[in-house]
Amino acid sequence: MSVDTSARVHNFSAGPCILPKEVFEKSAQAVMDLDGSGLSILEISHRSKPFIAIMEKARALVKELLGAPDHYQVVFLGGGASMGFHLVPQNFMRTGGKGAYAHTGEWSKRAIAEAKLAGDAVVVASSEDKNFNYIPKGFTVPKEVDYFHFTSNNTIFGTQYKAFPTSPVPMVCDMSSDIFSRPVNVSDFAMIYAGAQKNMGPAGATMYLFDPGALGKTGRKLSPMMDLANHAAKESMYNTPPVFPVYVIMLTLEWLKGIGGIAEIQKRNAAKAELLYATIDRLPLFEGTTAREDRSEMNATFVLKDKNLEPAFDELWKEAGISGIRGHRSVGGYRASLYNALPLESVKALAEVMEEFAKRNG
Numbered sequence: 001m002s003v004d005t006s007a008r009v010h011n012f013s014a015g016p017c018i019l020p021k022e023v024f025e026k027s028a029q030a031v032m033d034l035d036g037s038g039l040s041i042l043e044i045s046h047r048s049k050p051f052i053a054i055m056e057k058a059r060a061l062v063k064e065l066l067g068a069p070d071h072y073q074v075v076f077l078g079g080g081a082s083m084g085f086h087l088v089p090q091n092f093m094r095t096g097g098k099g100a101y102a103h104t105g106e107w108s109k110r111a112i113a114e115a116k117l118a119g120d121a122v123v124v125a126s127s128e129d130k131n132f133n134y135i136p137k138g139f140t141v142p143k144e145v146d147y148f149h150f151t152s153n154n155t156i157f158g159t160q161y162k163a164f165p166t167s168p169v170p171m172v173c174d175m176s177s178d179i180f181s182r183p184v185n186v187s188d189f190a191m192i193y194a195g196a197q198k199n200m201g202p203a204g205a206t207m208y209l210f211d212p213g214a215l216g217k218t219g220r221k222l223s224p225m226m227d228l229a230n231h232a233a234k235e236s237m238y239n240t241p242p243v244f245p246v247y248v249i250m251l252t253l254e255w256l257k258g259i260g261g262i263a264e265i266q267k268r269n270a271a272k273a274e275l276l277y278a279t280i281d282r283l284p285l286f287e288g289t290t291a292r293e294d295r296s297e298m299n300a301t302f303v304l305k306d307k308n309l310e311p312a313f314d315e316l317w318k319e320a321g322i323s324g325i326r327g328h329r330s331v332g333g334y335r336a337s338l339y340n341a342l343p344l345e346s347v348k349a350l351a352e353v354m355e356e357f358a359k360r361n362g
């Protein structure tokens with residue numbers, strides 16, 4: 001089966017987001033017939049041999065691509081990264097304990113709220129004073145907390161840690177919007193988690209990669225559904241896993257491995273971000289909204305200095321087949337998401353539209 005991609009738009013959506021064309025093709029095929037089995041991926045048992053193989057491959061590819069230590073575990077659960085905000089204190093905070101948090105935007109705010117419900121959250125760094133337009137640096141994490149949590153890439157505000165913080169306590173990171181975009185030293189983290197729909201698959205699954213040795217220290221018995229150790233012991237099959245999302249994640253990770261893995265995608269992402277930020281900086285009509293050194297390579301946020309020009313600009317990029325660059329409803333302006341599967345050609349198309357618009361309004 002082939003998918004007509006000639007009519008495809010340049011999709012800059014922040015999530016759910018663009019996936020590689022061949023992933024769309026293979027998953028469309030598997031909906032009709034999974035690898036010649038006569039069954040659709042939508043109707044096979046999660047306990048069937050073909051699906052167990054898919055699950056194992058997806059779990060193994062996460063570790064292989066990120067170079068995770070052997071003893072780390074991978075599970076895929078429903079509930080979104082937002083459920084991850086809840087699972088973090090459930091699994092890492094002792095009863096009556098504390099989690100330390102870096103507060104860099106909307107997602108960290110929600111993570112902090114969950115920690116406060118479970119026990120206490122200590123905010124050790126925040127960029128709220130400047131509406132989250134930078135990444136706080138040079139902060140220290142106290143020793144007397146159970147873990148430290150931060151958000152590697154702030155999807156809404158367009159900031160990204162270029163160097164990861166260090167911590168004397170287990171470090172947990174929400175990498176939803178830049179997972180698999182650049183190298184990570186996994187052993188620095190007790191856990192990395194990420195909703196699939198920003199860079200590795202469709203909505204409906206969240207990936208948790210963790211050191212099982214960092215679990216089991218809370219001093220209480222967890223609900224089996226909230227217990228990451230339980231999900232790992234059951235090889236991510238304690239209950240029915242998100243079968244189709246896991247399949248599409250597996251295909252996306254296969255694609256990533258096939259093009260050369262993280263090293264290659266990092267180069268491609270850098271080229272895309274460089275082109276877009278250079279265009280924003282060169283054209284006086286536009287302005288980036290974040291501190292330059294903290295600019296995200298995944299979500300580039302910018303504004304038109306003259307807001308009155310927005311309707312005309314919107315018309316022009318829509319005409320060019322561009323989609324999904326309006327900023328998050330809470331911040332306005334524009335946000336171009338440059339996730340792994342977005343081709344450089346799409347960024348070139350956007351840059352050309354911006355140049356053309358500048359010419360007309362210069």
Ligand SMILES: *Cc1c(COP(=O)(O)O)cnc(C)c1O
Pocket residue numbers: 015079080081082083107151153154155174175176177195198
């Ligand atoms: C989108 C996003 C979330 C929330 O993900 P859901 O799957 O909607 O729960 C959390 N963290 C970050 C960094 C995100 O980009």
